[in-house]
Every structure is written in structure tokens, then in C-alpha cells.
Amino acid sequence: MSIIPEIKEIVGTENVFDQPVECLCYSRDMSVHQGVPDAVVFARTTEQVSAIMKIAHREKVPVTARGTGTSVTGAVLPVRGGLLLDLHLMNNILEINKKDFYARLEPGVVCMQLNNTLAKDNLMFPPNPGSEAIATIGGMVSTNASGHRAVKYGTTRDYIKGLKVVLADGTVIETGTTAPKTSLGYDLTHLFSAAEGTLGIITEVTVKLEPKPEYGALALAIFGDLNAAGDAVTEVSTSGIKLAGCEIMDRFSLKVVEEALGRDVSKIEALLIMEADGVKEVVVRDMNRIEEICNRHGVQEFEWTDEPSRREEMMKARGGLVPTLSRIKPGNRLVPIAEDLGVPSTKIPETIRKAQEISKKYDVVIATFGHVGDGNVHTTFVSDVRNRDDWDRLKPAVEELVQTAMEMKGTLSAEHGTGLTRAPHIEKQLGPGLEVMRKIKQALDPDNILNPGKMGLEETGKPADIYDYFAFQPLLDPSAAARSYGEEVDNEVIACIHCGFCRLGCPTFSVTQREGRNARGRNALAYY
Secondary structure, three states: OOOHHHHHHHHOHHHEEOOHHHHHOOOOOOOOEOOOOOEEEEOOOHHHHHHHHHHHHHHOOOEEEEOOOOOOOOOOOOOOOOEEEEOOOOOOEEEEEOOOOEEEEOOOOEHHHHHHHHHOOOEEOOOOOOOOOOOEHHHHHHHOOOOOOHHHHOOHHHHEEEEEEEOOOOOEEEEEOOOOOOOOOOOHHHHOOOOOOOOOEEEEEEEEOEEOOOEEEEEEEEEOOHHHHHHHHHHHHOOOOOOOEEEEEEHHHHHHOHHHHOOOOOOOOEEEEEEEEEOHHHHHHHHHHHHHHHHHOOOOEEEEEOOHHHHHHHHHHHHHHHHHHHHOOOOEEEEOOOOOEEOOHHHHHHHHHHHHHHHHHHOOEEEEEEEHHHOEEEEEEEEEOOOHHHHHHHHHHHHHHHHHHHHOOOEOOOOOOOOOOOHHHHHHHHOOHHHHHHHHHHHHOOOOOEOOOOOOOOOOOOOOOOOOOEOOHHHHOHHHOOOOOOHHHHHHHHHOOOOOHHHHHOHHHHHHOOHHHOHHHHHHHOOO
């Protein structure tokens, strides 16, 4: 790229990588998509990002911002090439204001890192996605991420007080305020939330903090009837009990983690994990009331505990479910293409039943689990990604899941965002609202250089498809002549879901900070 020398002048030669192999290492996330940048750039300051955007704007070069790459929708993949702007080294906690309950953060601050720091002052940042150990604040804002505590505490958007954003032409704006409230002008702060870097690049986030609860407890309830579990949750949530979290796992999800649970799950239709926190006397009272409610609905087993080690043990199966989905059968892996439905909480049992019917109808594996307390249902496929027939059956199954969400008056994405995966169906939910989004995009990014190709924002004359920019095509196309590494190695390559958790334990990544020196990046290379 002709602008590379200029970019190197801004960030230093050591922070720009345009070798093809290095770029390929950044071409994947957890989705079924791929996108290869022309160069990867590590930026460390707002001023650097602004200078880079001025050059990109002048030359009309696409720029895709990325944190740690934990997206499941292809949102961080540079499908039009250009620059991949890696912000994970902008990871400083700039300020913690304990009296006014806010913190100023660079976008690369990791959620768990923030909460570990805040815990020293009995504070917390409540949103906790499943990837909190590696998820960056910038990415959480850009997708409005949440987690199992959303039923009580809400989503990331609810905790954003202000942003610093670099626009497409390099202009830097600041939104919001540290005051408790404001009603001045358009709400630009939330405009950039869930925008996935299509309107501007977030370089600073001011978040609202909460006092850390003094006490917490976790309950586990096992039901032989899915509807009974749903009815129990409905009664709990309408009885005045304020749950911090409420998770559900259906019978297939339980079968996947049967070993971790240490029990026979053949007669279990649903498992609920309910969490409460706050004042000890209130939590203890609520846990006892929850047990009474579950008993009225025919619970098979019920227990609750405030013991940290037991709580961790009870959450182990739920926490390990996603990676375990790629270990069910050699050659099969998790396929997230319709895995983030949101429906009214009372519709959860009906939605799960419908997903099970779709699974049977199309002979596809669907593990259903999620945050039942706030209506978030993860209907996740498990498939042999080398089998064209499997992909052909997944596609109509996706359409029926989408239709199910619409019939339930729900949403196609409750916490994972839009990216490429949800683009084919976004208009089904938004209708004319999508055209309003396109006008906003045109106003802020007339040359379409900020994360182009995402969220259905472009009118291409051709409908988007869930298999656009398809990462697994080489395994299906005979002309591509994909070379086997041997069955055992092939299965291990396929089992990797590109979640990025390998960053936490990789010694070479800890030194280099480059995907090309990390297991995920090397796995991505295996597909080329």
C-alpha cells in the first residue's frame, strides 16, 4: 500500500505489519466469515488514530478497528482489505473517580482487568460477557455487549457516560458528560454504541461504576419439564425478587457438559442457574423464596450456596459449554450464525421448543442455552464444516430461527451485534429504520471507509447472504484442493473456534502482542 510509509512515520515501523502471512493471521474471528487486511497497524493514542484517519480519508482506504477480536459476527474482519487498526495496546485506565462513580478508559482495557482493579475499592463495572477475560471495553461498547448479569444490571450501553471518537476524516469529538444526567442535544454517545466502528473509532470511554454487592449466592434448579422451568422463572421474576442473573441450558446443552456436571442428564429437560446479590438478609430470604417457587413447579433438584468455591463449581458447566461444543465429535465444531436471539422472557420455553423442532426437522444439532432472565437465547449449531450437505441444511434452519424471533416480537441480536452474520436479516427487524441508519452512515462516512461491508448499510443491488466472505469455502470447493494434514490434525484445526482465549496463556504473544505469534493466528494460517 502506498500509504504505508506515512503510517510508519506516525506509529513507528515496529507497529506496522503488511507481510501477507501476518495479515492472514488477523483474518478470522469466531464467525463463519473471513477478511484479510492489507496491513495491520498498532495505534496507542487518539492523536495517532486521528492522523491515520486523515490519511485514509484522503486516499479513501478502508479502516477496520479491532480490539482482541472476540466477535462472533465478523464485525472485526476487514472484508474490503485496507487497514486493520488494532487498538488493544491502548489499554490504560486513565482515571477512577470513586466519589462520582465513573472511570475513564482507553478502548483496549480488558473487562476483567478493569473489574479486578475496581474490586480493590469495592466497585464494579457490571456488564460481564462470556469473554470478559479478554473482551475490551471498546469492543463491548461497539456491540453493546452484556452477559448473564444483564437481567439486573443492564447492558454496556447503560454504563456509557461519554466517548472520545475519531471520525472518518480524522476529526476528534467528545460526547456525553461526567454529570449524573444530561438532556442537551442528540444522544451522540449512544449513537456510537453497537455501531461496530462504522461511524467512528472509539479511543476513550467514560463508564459509570456501581458499588460491589456485599453478598452473593447462586442457586441450581433441575427440571424434568422445560415449561415448568420457564413458569418457575416467570414467577420468580414477577414476585419482586431481583435476580442478578438467570441462565438456562436445554437437554442437548446438558448432554454436551454431562461429564462436567458429574451426573446422568437423560431425564433432565432444563437446568436453571439463578444468581442474587446485595444485602445478605435480603439475598438469603430471596433464595429461600426461589426454592419455594421451584418446588411448586415440580423441581427435581434444588440447591443454593454462598460458598465461592461451590458457586464456581456450579457455573463450571455453563462456562465450559461453548468450547465443549467443538469437542462433541471429531471434525464438528460450533457454528454461530443464528445464536443470539432475544425474546420476551415468558417466550423462552416456546422458543427453545421451536429450536428443538427445527433441529429435528433439518437434522441439525442445535444447543440452546442463554440468559433466560433477560430473554437472551443462544441457539448454537454444531456441524461438520467440511460437509456441504450440513451447510445446506443449516441455511433453512437459520431462516426458521429468524422467523421464530420475529414471531415472538424479539430481536435477532441481543448482545453479539450485527456484523456480517446478521446483515442478511437486519431489515426484517428494522424495516424503514435501516434506511435511517444508511443516511446517518452517509452523513458521517460519505466515502464508506469505516468498517465497510457490515450491518447491511450498503445498497449493493444484491441481497446479503449468511455465507458471504465464507471462511470454510476451501474445505468445500474441490478446485481449491485443500491439503489435509492428516485426520487427527485436521480435526484439531477445525475444533479451534478462534475465540482468542489462547492469548491469556501464550508466552510468545505476551512478548510480541501479535496474532502471528499466537495459536489463533497460526490456526487461521492452516486454512490458506
